Amino acid sequence: MGGSTLDARDALGDKSTGTHADGQGNRVALVTGGSRGIGAATCLALTARGYDVALTYRNKAARAEAVAAKIRAQGGRALVVGCDMTGADEVARLMETLAGWRHGLDLLVLNASGGLERDLVAADPTYPMRINRDAQLATVDAALPLLRPGGTIVFVTSHWAHLHGKVAYFDAYTPVASTKHAGEAALRARQADLAAAGLRLLVVTGDMIEGTITPKLLERSAPGIFQQRRDAVERLPTADDMGKAIADAALDPNLPSGHTVVVGGSLDSLPALHESEESRAATPTRTAVAAEETM
Numbered sequence: 437m438g439g440s441t442l443d444a445r446d447a448l449g450d451k452s453t454g455t456h457a458d459g460q461g462n463r464v465a466l467v468t469g470g471s472r473g474i475g476a477a478t479c480l481a482l483t484a485r486g487y488d489v490a491l492t493y494r495n496k497a498a499r500a501e502a503v504a505a506k507i508r509a510q511g512g513r514a515l516v517v518g519c520d521m522t523g524a525d526e527v528a529r530l531m532e533t534l535a536g537w538r539h540g541l542d543l544l545v546l547n548a549s550g551g552l553e554r555d556l557v558a559a560d561p562t563y564p565m566r567i568n569r570d571a572q573l574a575t576v577d578a579a580l581p582l583l584r585p586g587g588t589i590v591f592v593t594s595h596w597a598h599l600h601g602k603v604a605y606f607d608a609y610t611p612v613a614s615t616k617h618a619g620e621a622a623l624r625a626r627q628a629d630l631a632a633a634g635l636r637l638l639v640v641t642g643d644m645i646e647g648t649i650t651p652k653l654l655e656r657s658a659p660g661i662f663q664q665r666r667d668a669v670e671r672l673p674t675a676d677d678m679g680k681a682i683a684d685a686a687l688d689p690n691l692p693s694g695h696t697v698v699v700g701g702s703l704d705s706l707p708a709l710h711e712s713e714e715s716r717a718a719t720p721t722r723t724a725v726a727a728e729e730t731m
Contacts, residue, residue: 462513464538465686466490468521468575469548471500473648474592477679478545479503483512485683490515490534492548521548521571522563531578541582543686546572546623547592551612552653568615569622576623576630585634588686591623592678594650595706598641598696603706606658612650627693636693640682643700646674669701 465482469475470491479489480503489507493500497518504514515537519530534541548571550556551564560566576589583589593616596605600617620639627637644651644665651662666672681699685691 465543481683569619
């Protein structure tokens with residue numbers, strides 16, 4: 437992994453706004469998997485709402501730095517940290533770096549996920565569960581000392597993962613859907629403990645997202661699936677739509693812990709398992725050829 441970078445203004449504070457390097461003037465957010473797609477859009481949406489934003493990336497430092505540059509161009513402050521979220525030592529270093537940048541954390545956005553990466557899954561078939569469930573829990577545990585009372589944790593998922601076991605989807609997505617569902621369930625099981633610490637858990641579930649890598653990868657194994665979904669709901673959300681929904685949810689004090697925010701088509705618009713057997717049989721599938729992390 438790479439190291440970390442921060443805005444030079446943060447070393448001395450920003451006298452123009454009266455805030456200092458401890459971040460007491462602004463809310464502070466950590467977005468995992470913030471270098472592209474939904475994660476990058478979330479970083480920018482949070483910046484527009486007055487957050488200082490730390491973001492992680494797995495292996496694309498230049499892409500993460502480009503997001504940070506956009507944050508700074510908006511007048512925001514950014515911290516970029518290379519981190520394999522499945523590595524305990526790297527997550528610990530992430531939190532140490534974050535603590536050195538800001539003394540507390542108001543928002544943790546659990547966006548990093550995986551399961552479609554051919555190389556990683558071939559090397560370790562348990563990788564989807566490690567990134568989508570185990571790493572989410574470990575990240576929360578590591579962040580707890582920094583999360584301030586009144587803070588929020590947002591778990592980002594998809595309609596198909598959220599409703600795993602109830603709705604039909606393509607075989608290639610099973611490693612992601614099943615393990616993200618397990619991750620959500622594990623986080624929900626900890627709501628009482630989080631509440632005792634003054635924290636709430638929100639879930640933001642998205643439809644197929646225009647312009648992101650996941651639909652492109654899935655299209656290789658189920659040609660036409662993206663257009664079918666677009667036809668079913670008329671308009672699919674963009675990464676910007678998801679980012680704004682995540683930021684707005686984090687700032688909405690009326691959303692109780694455990695609340696699910698739905699972005700895109702309604703959950704009822706997805707066919708139940710028994711409703712789509714014929715369409716699944718008629719849809720040709722191929723082995724997914726995925727080479728990049730999902731988020």
